[in-house]
Amino acid sequence: MKLYDYPQAPNPRRVNIFLAEKGIEVERVTIDLMQREQLNPEYQRKNPACDVPMLELDDGTCISQIRGIVHYFEAAHPEIPLLGSSPREKGLVEMWEHLAFMNGLLAIAEVFRNTAKGFADRAVVGPHNYPQSAELAERGARRVPNFFKDFDKRLADNEYVAGDFYSMADITTLVSCDFAKWIKAEIPEECGNLRAWYDRVSERPAVKANP
């Protein structure tokens, strides 16, 4: 089994923290995004989505997308559950992980991918080139403060993002808060609940091991 990885980028970091929390070790292969190695024909044959991380099983099956990889490992190693235990918890983790991804990570990516010089023709992840959009970068910049505010509100009544237990929803929210620094955004002073939660989860050994 091999995990194709680029630990500097936010999406691989989500999986790396998840694996560290569960204590799972996997052989790694670096795909250098700065060199656009994710677009190499050999890699693209394995992963037509042309992104990292990607997990190659011993039978040759290739599973990409964070959701794909974490669900594989959660089912294979159910101890230390990070996707919820009961049906209710599982539903809440998926819900809040999705909201953190859509309104956090993707909103920040709207700014980053549409303004960074190195992404001039790479505004969308995947095999196809699309030009940057100034309008989309502007929209992203308006969305990020709302992400912080909405999650601050959620954390007023909940110890963790999905409820009273730590989960993959916390991992994606934390990685989004750190990814926001790439666009010079940070958790506002007035978001005290989110800031306290951020400080708390940042202290976890699995998070510290994957900065």
Next chain:
Amino acid sequence: MKLYDYPQAPNPRRVNIFLAEKGIEVERVTIDLMQREQLNPEYQRKNPACDVPMLELDDGTCISQIRGIVHYFEAAHPEIPLLGSSPREKGLVEMWEHLAFMNGLLAIAEVFRNTAKGFADRAVVGPHNYPQSAELAERGARRVPNFFKDFDKRLADNEYVAGDFYSMADITTLVSCDFAKWIKAEIPEECGNLRAWYDRVSERPAVKANP
């Protein structure tokens, strides 16, 4: 238990087909998106994401987002699995469902939500208003043909989207193909694998019952 629903829209349709495949019946409450009932304060208190569908459990827990709802039901009713059986299958379903959502449903929504008159200030799902973007509508229009081509290629070697078994990945892909008609796009003639698969899954009773 109550499912807040608006069966005319593509996202609720994904859950409705899923429930019909599993033979699960749930009490429904209509949230009329045309009347913007998803933004009513009472509904927003239950579902801060302000969208449909949303599942309210008997203990008052509210689970929104398609992923949240289907994972709740898959765990509560594991018979007739639609999210995969083995770890490998579970990984593949999440991967391909995510790709259908990101590159199909969201690309089509980029066109629809940024051009439809009724969505003038509602370019992003959720509680916050954002203006439409002509650049984003244009980008979406360029992405949709690539979605069809990429999934046609996937279906050249696979009976269903996630592999040799029917799953939630097929449901989201099918709903995306039908949602594309809202922006006057359809599966191109040359995408024979995708067309054959589309005709096949469209014949399923659960799909016919949720047109």
